[in-house]
Amino acid sequence: MTPDDVAKLQYSFGQMVPKKDEIAKVFYERLFEVAPAVRPLFKGSIEEQGQKLVMALRQIVLSLKQPNELTTFLKGLGERHVGYGAVAAHYDVVGGVLLWTFENVMGNDFTPELKELWGGAYGVISAAMQEAAASLEPAE
Numbered sequence: 851m852t853p854d855d856v857a858k859l860q861y862s863f864g865q866m867v868p869k870k871d872e873i874a875k876v877f878y879e880r881l882f883e884v885a886p887a888v889r890p891l892f893k894g895s896i897e898e899q900g901q902k903l904v905m906a907l908r909q910i911v912l913s914l915k916q917p918n919e920l921t922t923f924l925k926g927l928g929e930r931h932v933g934y935g936a937v938a939a940h941y942d943v944v945g946g947v948l949l950w951t952f953e954n955v956m957g958n959d960f961t962p963e964l965k966e967l968w969g970g971a972y973g974v975i976s977a978a979m980q981e982a983a984a985s986l987e988p989a990e
Contacts (some may be wrong), residue, residue: 851974855967858916862956862964863911869955872899874900885943891935894955910975928982937948941976948972 866873878896882889884908892899906927913920953960 851914851971852874853915855968855970858964859914859967859971860911862960863907865959867957870904873951873955874903876955877903877947880951881944882945884947885940888940888943888951903925910971921978924978925982928979931979932983932986937988938980938983941980945969945972945976 867931875896878892878899894902909923911918913923949972952968953965
């Protein structure tokens with residue numbers, strides 16, 4: 851990821867902040883629509899989950915220029931998600947729903963270039979979280 855890509859992701863997240871409550875609401879509504887089996891994994895209210903989602907995205911975006919900090923954050927996030935019951939198959943669903951949400955809430959501000967950048971960023975995020983999760987699984 852180039853410094854220009856990082857700047858674009860950070861700028862676009864700044865544009866999303868005023869719509870953070872809507873993004874969180876739409877994200878979870880869509881997630882439970884396309885993957886109803888994951889609903890029981892979420893113990894708190896949707897509002898609480900939405901705040902956690904936005905705070906995690908905020909931390910990720912702020913850490914894009916500090917790879918060690920980002921890696922540490924994603925490792926912890928991946929490990930915690932094991933405790934919530936997340937499995938590898940959930941990551942693709944969540945990524946698709948996240949991009950769908952950004953596109954639907956942000957409209958024309960979520961350009962094809964941003965969709966590609968966020969998709970790539972989510973791929974890195976997902977891989978790091980899954981690697982951390984896999985490290986917790988006992989060796990066979």
